[in-house]
Amino acid sequence: MAILDSAQPRKREKNLLKRFLAGPLPWITPMLVLIFGIVLWPVYEMVRTSTLDIGGSGAVRGSAGFANYLELFENPNLAGAVSRTFFWVISVVAITIFISLFLAQLLNAKFPGRRFVRYALIVPWAASVIMTATSFRWMLDGYYGIINRILLDLGFISEPIEWLGNADTSFPWLIIVAVFVSLPFTTFVILAGLQTIPNEVYEAARVDGSSSRKTYFSITLPLLRNSLFIASVINLINVFNQFPIIWVMTGGGPGYTTDTTTTLMYKLAFRSQDIGVSASLSVVNFAIVLIFVLIYIRASGFGRKED
């Protein structure tokens, strides 16, 4: 009897173990640990740090309440950085989408060497943005840069220009480089969208005597709506978070004249040693990214499924 009694719980334990192993936990727990530990914990740390009074050495001196936020809003460089960030994100994404529509159309057409063009387009996507931006910085150098040489030879400028020396000339170049590195991904997303449009749709349009321009605007573009939306939201997030280009080419300078809120956040923490104020700006930044993420999630159908 005693033997039977002791065997009973062990059997149940075994069943439990079996059920546990058959369930989702052993399969997805490692992933959840990584997500919570690496992606979500920093969110908590960020919010907490924004309410702490932290000295230059990193030592916590106590709670700061909302003092960091108040100090942030009094920062003389914030207003400029915020309006510049708006301009930066909207212009880079809009120009990228516009050019990508052409590039996708080009890559969707048949011509000799198309494969080579596709591969060329992948290079800026695969290469580190740091290195691409470094090359642009070198090409834009006022004395030794090739871009001044080209523009001088073509007669567009009469004397060399120190492009990255002040914000009026450097910010447009930052936008160009950001567009340059965003084009490959965007083009490939739109191209994937183009390739899902069945050929019959175009044939039907041709039979109906629709001109190719009319076909593009009344058939192709509406059918690309989904791809365009995905590309836009992902680009909005990426461009908002774009750090390396600005960091390498101007460092946000001279002064703070080419900073976005992302580079300003970094400078506050690691140049001015204002970890608390920087954390409050990163909370604001993160909240903005979160809005884009929610739009994306909503559009992807998660919300509807759970209703």
Added chain:
Amino acid sequence: MAILQSKPETREGNRRKAVRAQNGKTAVLTVTGFAVAFMFLLPYIRMMLTAVTPADEVYQIPADYIPSSFEWQNFITVWESAPIMQYLINTLIIAGAATIIVLLVSVPAAYYLARFRFRTRNLVLLLVLATQMFAPTSMVIGIYREMMTLGLVNTYLALILVNAGFYLAFSVWILSGFFASIPYEVEEAAMIDGCSKLSVLWRITLPLSLPGLVTAIIFTFITAWNEFVVALTLTSSPDIRPLTVGITNFIGLYEVQWHYVFATSLIAIVPVVVLFIAIEKWLVSGLTAGSIK
């Protein structure tokens, strides 16, 4: 009669015109295509030319289009003049370890998410999607504070974990897509033969999903290879600094040796581009999968 006869003629003429128009169109497309390709390669062509420029010609005013001679030697001397080897080893360690962790974590998760429905499945998918969208850049202060708390600032482990955590999602989407495309009957047959769920995954499902696995490995590796902001924030010693941060350190010096900077850049870029081209077909689906699920 006259009308009937003229008809085939115009049809013939139309076809000829159409062929000519087609040829003209192809020519325009080809020229545009190569012009576009050239534009996209331009910064890298300049990189290449600078990398092989003789040292005394780098600071030429105005810049030359092409150097007077190609110093391929630069690619060799660069190894001796800077801690490139160390940076490269650091990058390999960080990207390699992050890739291994991503695989170990995402293969079982992707498999379960693709095969089984459970109550919190949607919530888990949502978390994965969120990880993909939260870039480490906007959270770098939080990451820094977390690693301070854990005492991991300036360690490989911190960089490995952050890369693994943030670049996990792509792998989950790609793999679960591949796993879901394998008919369940194939696995069932193996299970009837006495295989456990784990050995089915190992012996049947994974080999059948090889392209997905390769894509996940390459993508994770490259993203970690190119990572910059977290490495910039969390490393203070050259001993663990990856190449991306190392390069910007060259530029901080008072006289930049651009030919070395770009020789190093090319060493970092070329293998990555080749790998990326190999997985091109799957990239878009992995990066946008969350929105289609």
